[in-house]
Amino acid sequence: MNTxxxxxxxLKNAGFRQNNKWLVKGVSLEVKKGKIVxxxxxxxxxxxxxxxxxxxxxxxxxxxxxxxxxxxxYVPQKISIDWTLPIRVHDFMVLTENLSDEAINEAxxxxxxxxxxxxxxxxxxxxxxxxxxxxxxxxxxxxxxxLDEPVQGVDFTGEIALYELIKKISDTLDCGILLISHDLHxxxxxxxxxxxxxxxxxxSGTPIDVAKxxxxxxxxxxxxxxxxxxxxxxxxxxxxxxxxxxxx
Amino acid sequence: xxxxxxxxxxxxxxxVAIVTGPLGCFVVWRxxxxxxxxxxxxxxxxxxxxxTMEFNIAFSVFIISSLIALTLIQLQKRTNLPGDALxxxxxxxxxxxxxxxxxxxxxxxFDIMGLLFGDILAVTVEDLxxxxxxxxxxxxxLKLIWKPLFASxxxxxxxxxxxxxxxxxxxxxxxxMAAIIAISIKMVGLLLxxxxxxxxxxxxxxxxxxxIKMVTYSIIGGLLSVIIGLFTSLEFNTSSGPSIIAASLFLxxxxxxxxxxxxxxxx
Numbered sequence: 001m002n003t004x005x006x007x008x009x010x011l012k013n014a015g016f017r018q019n020n021k022w023l024v025k026g027v028s029l030e031v032k033k034g035k036i037v038x039x040x041x042x043x044x045x046x047x048x049x050x051x052x053x054x055x056x057x058x059x060x061x062x063x064x065x066x067x068x069x070x071x072x073x074y075v076p077q078k079i080s081i082d083w084t085l086p087i088r089v090h091d092f093m094v095l096t097e098n099l100s101d102e103a104i105n106e107a108x109x110x111x112x113x114x115x116x117x118x119x120x121x122x123x124x125x126x127x128x129x130x131x132x133x134x135x136x137x138x139x140x141x142x143x144x145x146x147l148d149e150p151v152q153g154v155d156f157t158g159e160i161a162l163y164e165l166i167k168k169i170s171d172t173l174d175c176g177i178l179l180i181s182h183d184l185h186x187x188x189x190x191x192x193x194x195x196x197x198x199x200x201x202x203x204s205g206t207p208i209d210v211a212k213x214x215x216x217x218x219x220x221x222x223x224x225x226x227x228x229x230x231x232x233x234x235x236x237x238x239x240x241x242x243x244x245x246x247x248x
Numbered sequence: 249x250x251x252x253x254x255x256x257x258x259x260x261x262x263x264v265a266i267v268t269g270p271l272g273c274f275v276v277w278r279x280x281x282x283x284x285x286x287x288x289x290x291x292x293x294x295x296x297x298x299x300t301m302e303f304n305i306a307f308s309v310f311i312i313s314s315l316i317a318l319t320l321i322q323l324q325k326r327t328n329l330p331g332d333a334l335x336x337x338x339x340x341x342x343x344x345x346x347x348x349x350x351x352x353x354x355x356x357x358f359d360i361m362g363l364l365f366g367d368i369l370a371v372t373v374e375d376l377x378x379x380x381x382x383x384x385x386x387x388x389x390l391k392l393i394w395k396p397l398f399a400s401x402x403x404x405x406x407x408x409x410x411x412x413x414x415x416x417x418x419x420x421x422x423x424x425m426a427a428i429i430a431i432s433i434k435m436v437g438l439l440l441x442x443x444x445x446x447x448x449x450x451x452x453x454x455x456x457x458x459x460i461k462m463v464t465y466s467i468i469g470g471l472l473s474v475i476i477g478l479f480t481s482l483e484f485n486t487s488s489g490p491s492i493i494a495a496s497l498f499l500x501x502x503x504x505x506x507x508x509x510x511x512x513x514x515x
Contacts, residue, residue, distance in 0.1 A: 055409035074409040085277050085402065086456050095399045096410040120457060146409065 006032040007068055008144045008176040014053050014063035016046075023049040025062070026200050029193075031144060031176040036167070038179045038187045041197035042219060047180045048077050050197065051146050054178060069144050073137030075130075077148040077180070081121045089116050089124075089132050097140045107139030108132070110165060112158070126153035134162065138169055145169070145177045159183070163190060184224055254482055256376060257368035257435070261474035261492065263379040264432040264444065267386050269467030271428050272449035273459070274421065275442075277401050282332060283320075284442040286339040287429050290316040291438045292346030294430070295363055299356055300349070306378045306430045313426035316342060321422070366437035366489030368481060375434055382431040386424050393417045398459065437489035447496040448473060454503035469499050 008031050015025035024046025031037045031054075039047045052058050053065060055074060081087065093104045108114040111131040116124065124132065134150050147166065151159045163186045170177050181187050187194060188207040195204040196216050203213040210216050217224070275284055294309030301308070316338055323334050350358055362370055390397075393416075400407035400414030407414040429441050436444050452465035477492030484491075 052405070052409075055405075057405050057408045070411050072410050074406055076403070076405055076409075079403050079406070081402065082277070084279075084453065086453065086458055086462050087402065088458055091458055091460075092402070095402060096395070096407060096412055 006034075007066075008033060009054050009068065009178070010066040011050070011054055012064040012066070014050075014061055014065060016049050016053055016058050016061050022199065024053075024197065024199060027053070027063075027195075027197070028201070029054075029195055029204070031178050033143070033176050034170060034174045035192045036170055036177045036179055036190065037193045037195065038181060038191040039195050039197055040181065040184065040187055040220075041202070045197045046199055047197055048148055051148050051178060051180060055146055069142075071140070071143040073140055073142035073145045075133045075137045075145075075147045075150045077152075079133065083122055085121075087121045089113070089119055089121060092121055092132065093136050093139055095136065099139055103139050103141075107135040110138070111135040111162065127155055127158065130154050131158070131162070134165075138173075141173055141175075143173075143175050145175055147177060148180045149182065150179070151181075151183075166190075184220065253369055253371070254478070256371045256373065257478055257488060258475070260371045260376055260379050260435050261368075261478055261488075262471055263376070263383050264428075264435050265448070265470030265474045266467055267383040267428055268432065268444045269448060269452075269470045270387070270390060270463045271424060272445035272447075272470075273452070273463050273466050274397065274401065275425075275445045276449045276453060280425070281442055281446050282335045282339075283317075284425060284429070284445050286320070286335045286342075287313040287316060287426055288433075288438045288441045289339040290342035290346075291429055291433055291441075292363065293342050293349070294346075295433070295438075296346050296349040296353065299353060299358075304378075305433065306375075306382065309433055310426055310430035312342075313429055314423055317422045317426055321419075361487065362437070363433075364437050364439045364489075365487040366433075366435050366440065366492075368435070368478060368488035370434055379431045379435075382427060386427050386431075389420060390424060393420050397421055435488060436492060437487070440489040440493050443493040443496070444470065444473075447493065447500055451496065451500040451503040454500075455506050469496060472499060 010030040011027050014027050016023050027050050029037060039050055041047050049058070053061050055072065056065065056067065089108070090104065093099060093107070105114060108117055111134050113128055113131045113135060116128060116132065121129070130151065130153050134147070137145060137147070150166065151162045154162060166177065166179070167190045169175065179191070188211065191207055193204065194207050194210040196202040196210055196213070196219065198219060202215040202219060203210055275281055290313055291309045294312035295305055297303065297312060298305040298308035320334060320338055323329070324331065327334070350360070359367065396407055396412035396414050396417035399412050400417060404414055432441055432444065448469035449462070449466045451469045452462045456462040456465050473492050473496035476495035476498070478488060480486065480495065481488045481491035
């Protein structure tokens with residue numbers, strides 16, 4: 001079997017310019033089935049722009065985008081619902097695709113907001129709305145999920161649960177995920193491929209490779225590169241009930 | 249039965265209301281009321297053209313309004329002027345040109361008041377056919393583009409990202425706006441068509457919590473406005489357009505009472 005069959009979206013040297021200023025330039029990446037690709041980088045480094053290039057929202061771009069799926073779920077970074085629209089969570093769930101009631105209920109239960117099903121979208125808190133956005137994106141069982149800061153505003157325990165959910169979705173649906181996240185812990189522990197952006201691709205590779213990279217250290221500081229070693233450290237031994245440390 | 253001018257007006261008005269209901273909701277949601285006004289003002293030019301060339305009025309208004317809508321889209325792309333300035337420019341210049349052209353057509357007896365405010369006496373059996381067939385087509389097309397149009401009204405990028413082609417839906421919707429103005433101009437008159445689009449939808453907003461409900465109430469509100477408006481128009485010998493719009497305002501005020509009640513309930 002051709003390995004290319006697993007590719008869902010591929011960017012070749014892509015870039016986007018607005019008002020004669022490059023927002024991002026020379027990005028090449030590919031998202032494959034069942035893999036999580038994460039974009040990290042400081043504010044204004046072009047993470048959301050890269051996601052929008054991959055989604056085809058920006059059309060006049062440099063380079064090329066090849067998309068091999070049309071079943072896409074998107075959680076945008078910013079979304080504001082106009083109060084002139086009377087729209088309930090239930091109406092929002094079927095915004096881009098008609099879904100069965102079971103599919104809606106299942107997705108809302110997974111993100112823990114089934115009780116909000118008949119509430120007006122305008123009355124939700126930031127965290128609640130974020131959970132609804134994620135539920136909407138996964139409910140249509142997409143082949144490609146693009147998540148732009150999907151857990152912003154979600155409480156701490158919820159954040160961990162949602163990241164676990166995202167990981168689970170990628171396994172069960174075998175879908176590819178393009179994730180933008182500020183949470184380096186999550187990025188480094190649950191991701192297959194990391195791309196570090198700062199207007200261009202600084203470095204990319206597996207989390208281990210990236211954490212060792214000097215440019216990554218320069219961008220995020222020495223602390224950040226130790227997140228990974230801490231994370232790995234957690235897994236090279238176990239603590240027994242007696243308090244002894246046992247090597248794996 | 250169709251010999252009676254009042255029955256004809258009633259059938260025409262009800263047909264218009266069924267179509268303005270859902271279109272009006274999108275006008276409110278997408279904040280297009282001034283866009284509707286501009287198309288309606290340009291309709292006068294379409295009417296004069298119809299008289300000069302002996303076209304059908306609805307057809308000629310549809311062509312001119314569509315042209316104005318396309319011009320607007322081009323101007324938005326090519327100039328740095330804000331949208332409302334461009335709308336004002338197109339609305340008033342096309343209205344002015346229409347009025348100037350009327351001045352040249354002194355050999356034709358013109359009922360300006362009828363054009364501006366609607367004239368129930370003027371509705372013919374041919375108009376009924378145009379309203380009901382045209383209206384059915386508009387609703388059919390609106391149903392076909394409902395998903396992308398509504399999704400992009402909520403959030404353009406979501407609709408675009410998930411493959412719904414919102415730009416095409418928006419362009420088709422613009423044409424539908426020109427079409428509804430074309431078929432309703434005789435009933436409501438060109439100064440008041442936007443009212444027929446907005447007021448029932450605004451009334452519906454006050455009493456609904458979902459998009460489908462708002463569309464339904466908007467249609468019902470429009471139908472009631474036409475019935476109440478036309479009977480008053482008959483009774484007091486007033487122009488049909490203003491009477492219908494006044495009736496819809498009355499319903500809007502009633503819907504405000506509902507808001508007050510629901511706020512009280514919440515507290």
